[in-house]
Amino acid sequence: xxxxxxxxxxxxxxxxxxxxxxxxxxxxxxxxxxxxxxxxxxxxxxxxxxxxxxxxxxxxxxxxxxxxxxxxxxxxxxxxxxxxxxxxxxxxxxxxxxxxxxxxxxxxxxxxxxxxxxxxxxxxxxxxxxxxxxxxxxxxxxxxxxxxxxxxxxxxxxxxxxxxxx
Numbered sequence: 577x578x579x580x581x582x583x584x585x586x587x588x589x590x591x592x593x594x595x596x597x598x599x600x601x602x603x604x605x606x607x608x609x610x611x612x613x614x615x616x617x618x619x620x621x622x623x624x625x626x627x628x629x630x631x632x633x634x635x636x637x638x639x640x641x642x643x644x645x646x647x648x649x650x651x652x653x654x655x656x657x658x659x660x661x662x663x664x665x666x667x668x669x670x671x672x673x674x675x676x677x678x679x680x681x682x683x684x685x686x687x688x689x690x691x692x693x694x695x696x697x698x699x700x701x702x703x704x705x706x707x708x709x710x711x712x713x714x715x716x717x718x719x720x721x722x723x724x725x726x727x728x729x730x731x732x733x734x735x736x737x738x739x740x741x742x
Contacts, residue, residue, distance in 0.1 A: 686726075687733070
């Protein structure tokens with residue numbers, strides 16, 4: 577089911593008045609032919625100095641030809657060196673003092689592995705191809721002891737609708 581019934585929308589939501597496009601061109605031509613300015617406005621507020629455009633090119637060339645001192649921007653090399661040394665020390669301490677025990681397959685929670693495989697969307701055929709038939713025996717499943725707590729935790733995480741559909 578699609579959210580909010582978006583697949584059932586039949587109108588665009590945009591409306592125009594009746595005969596809008598029929599009379600639009602005539603109204604536009606009427607307004608364009610009207611030479612009146614807006615009432616109450618005597619000047620636009622923008623004033624260009626007299627002779628500005630005549631002397632603009634000369635002023636521009638005059639400013640370009642002036643010898644002005646060039647300031648070179650020096651990179652902050654000392655800051656880069658100090659930041660590099662600090663990053664090296666942080667990396668060194670992070671590697672040396674991060675002495676955690678090795679991760680083994682026994683230390684990983686079964687639920688974490690199960691949720692990872694569920695999120696990766698592996699098919700049953702792909703998972704079955706990982707097991708060799710001579711490694712799996714019926715006895716592996718007969719003597720399997722599952723605690724009540726583990727079973728209850730597993731049943732709480734499973735969606736009951738999936739169990740019904742399967």
